[in-house]
Amino acid sequence: MCVMFSDDFGKVDLYAKVKKVSECTSLDELQQATEPLTDYLANAGCLRPLKGIEDKDLLVEEILMFQVVHRVSGAFERFKEGMKTLGVLDAIRMHPVAFRPLMCHEPSPLTADVLENLFVIRLSAVGSNRRRAEECVVPFWRDYLMDIEEQEGPLTLGGILAFATGANEIPPLGLSPRPSLDFLHDLPPGQGRHLPTANTCINCLKLPLVNNYEDFKDSMEFAFRNTQGFGQE
Structure with a gap:
């Protein structure tokens, strides 16, 4: 289970501190981790006296209960009161399955078409040499997405999205800024394989300019297979 924490420590800092508590193996470690x-x-x-390492699990459980339940209970009760307007809360309780799509996000499966339409392609001026090179690569991109969708293996469409944006699925509110495709025009020739690059801060994937699909596919797969990602498993 992944729980996001938010307080004066900050989400990541508090998560790291609680994770350290959960991994303690001795009372001394536990006392140092909780300080x-x-x-x-x-x-x-x-806050309670820690008398043995067995207190660790109870402490972590209480922290989780506070973060997930008690800390938001007031806001949740106000939300329920608001949902009673016009009998909405009663309707949800009577027909939970019917209301589930409205209340809970269930990501749609990624397909080649969905991923292709998600990215805005940034093309150079019409008639320029850059534009002609880009228009040769765009069909390679589309074919590659279709290949990934159809084949079975470690590479997935979600992995491509994560490489470009840091997210392996489309969030409920979408991605902002909208993902875009750019092209690597200024790479020096003859210096090894030209690999795609990404800037996840602006959700931009830059494609290498190559002359055939096999070179394009090799470059993309080498980059995706050798990228550690964002700590996702």
Whole structure:
């Protein structure tokens, strides 16, 4: 289970501290790991004397309950009161399956067509040499997406999206800025394989300019297979 934390520590910092607590193997380690969390534990009502390593699991459970349940209970109750307007809450309770698509996001499967339409292609001026080179590569991109969709293997369309944006599925509110395709025009010739690059801050994937599909496919697969990603498993 992945829980996102938010408080004065910041999401990542608090998650790392609690993870360190959960991995302790001795009482001394546990006491040292909880020391930076003293103020937080006091505010959460989880501060207690630690008498043995067996207290670790109870402490982590209490932190999770505070973050996931107690911390948001007031806002959740107000939300329920609002949903009672015009009988909406009663309708949800009577027909939970019918309301599920409205209340819970279920990502649609990625397809080659979905991924192709997701990216805006940034082409150079019509009639320019750059434009002609780009128009040769765009069909390679489309064919490559179709190949990935049809084949079975470690490479997936979600992996391509993660390479370009950091997300392996399209979020409920979409991606902002909208993902785009650009091209690597200024690479020095003859210096090894030209590989795609990505800037996940602006959701931009830059494609290598090659003369045939096999070279394009080899470059893309080499980059995707040798990219560590964002800690996703």
